[in-house]
Amino acid sequence: MTWTSLKAGLCGLLLAGWLTGPDAAAQTAAGPTLSAVRARGTVNCGTSGASPGFGLFDGRGELRGIDADMCRAVAAAIFGDPAQARFVVMTTAQRIVSLQSGAIDMAAQSLTWTQTREANNGLEFTGTHFYDGQGFLVRKSLGLTAATGLADATICVPAGGRAEINAAEWARAHRIRFTALVFERTDDIVSSYESGRCDAISNDATLLAGLRSRLRAPDEHVLLPDRISKEPLGAYVRKGDEQWLDIVKWTLHALINAEELGVTQANVEQMLASENPLVRRLLGVTGDHGRFMGLDNRWAYNVIRTMGNYGEIYERNFGAASQTPTPRGLNQLWTQGGLLYGAPIQ
Known part of the structure; x- marks a missing residue:
């Protein structure tokens, strides 16, 4: 076979979708953490329950805060329902041990991204959702x-x-x-x-x-x-389950991208008809970006429909009308002088 004929054959396979088709056609099987979460019916998140703006129980016993909402967003991505997040109160040391042992699925309570936690404690940081010091x-x-x-x-x-x-x-x-x-x-x-x-x-x-x-x-x-x-704060998961890492990490990026693209809880239904390819991929109108992770392709749509975008979550927990009003500062989008940057869903 000559190089010319081999090249022509490969091009034909690409055009037929043989090299790219299977990824788009078949849903990725659920890994160990996603399987356990689905069987249990909840995403279990470790929390202190005593941090205003991040995770503090209100008068009705509901956990309120940006960390709590990130856990709820992951539950919405999986189940379409943020109420299927379950919060387990524990100290920082207990959260790390419980995550290592599998007793919780996420440690989402003001934990800083550090080299020791990733390189020595068997944990994986999923992305910064709040920059602090x-x-x-x-x-x-x-x-x-x-x-x-x-x-x-x-x-x-x-x-x-x-x-x-x-x-x-x-x-x-x-x-x-x-x-x-x-x-x-x-x-x-x-x-x-x-x-x-x-x-x-x-x-x-x-x-x-x-x-x-x-x-x-x-x-x-x-x-x-x-x-x-420097305190880049975010959620941790266990090392060794890349699918679960992807789900938690890309849920955060979906929230940031939604704010960048102007997709809100109020307009997400209308945005399903958008002709913007970035919006269409985000909301699962086109592409198989949910199926790549073992989720429904409307995973991000379900997150935004139930939780809003990143800016809405921030406003709810740190806005002027909240109990902890805090200027966004570094937590602004990169287009507005901050550090938040949504990686592309494509």
């Missing part, structure tokens, strides 16, 4: 304008995460001494701070803004301008 909450009466004024202070920090390590490294770099009080539960941090056992709380700045709103006299406390770390 660690800061300090103090009483206005201290008269501080910078965190370096906390020399010899007692600082409350949460156990099991990076906050204690970040604070220690920052203090060492600035040759500052402080005493750390470490607590497993957020409620214990708040009560210890209010009782005067510690002079400051150090944690992710947005979390601190939410905690400030829970204090008896919020106006008597201030968040210092210092940011001592």
Whole structure:
């Protein structure tokens, strides 16, 4: 066979769809995590249940926050129903162990993307849905304008995460001494701070803004301008199940792309008739992008129909009318000066 005839044969196969057809024709079989989730009927997500804006139980016992909504979005992608997300309250250390063991399917509660968690703990980060940085909450009466004024202070920090390590490294770099009080539960941090056992709380700045709103006299406390770390926050899954990683990761990208493309919870039905190829692929009108992951091709449509796009989720949890109003800043779309960038669904 000559090269010319071989090339002609390959071109014919491509045109006939032989090399590309099977991927588009057959739905990918469910992997271990997706199979378990479907058999159980819920997506199990680890949460602290005590982080305003991220995951805090309201008066009706419903978990509200951006992390909670990301878990609900994954449930909507799989079942078409965000109510099939189940939240399991646990500490940061417990969430990691429970995820490693398979007791939960996602750890979605203010967990920072770090090299150790991916390279040493057997976890896989699914994408940043909130950019933050660690800061300090103090009483206005201290008269501080910078965190370096906390020399010899007692600082409350949460156990099991990076906050204690970040604070220690920052203090060492600035040759500052402080005493750390470490607590497993957020409620214990708040009560210890209010009782005067510690002079400051150090944690992710947005979390601190939410905690400030829970204090008896919020106006008597201030968040210092210092940011001592980078905190790209998002959900983790176990390593070893690439299909489940794809589902969680691409659900986030679908939410961001929906905002970029102007697809909202209110107009998603009308957008099914859009002639924009990007919108048509996103909503499953064309392509087999859901089937590639073992889902219905309308997976992203179901997410947006029930949860809205990323901007709507942000507004619900951090907008001006929320309990934790927070400017979007770095969490703006890349087209608006932020860092959020939806990878293409194509």
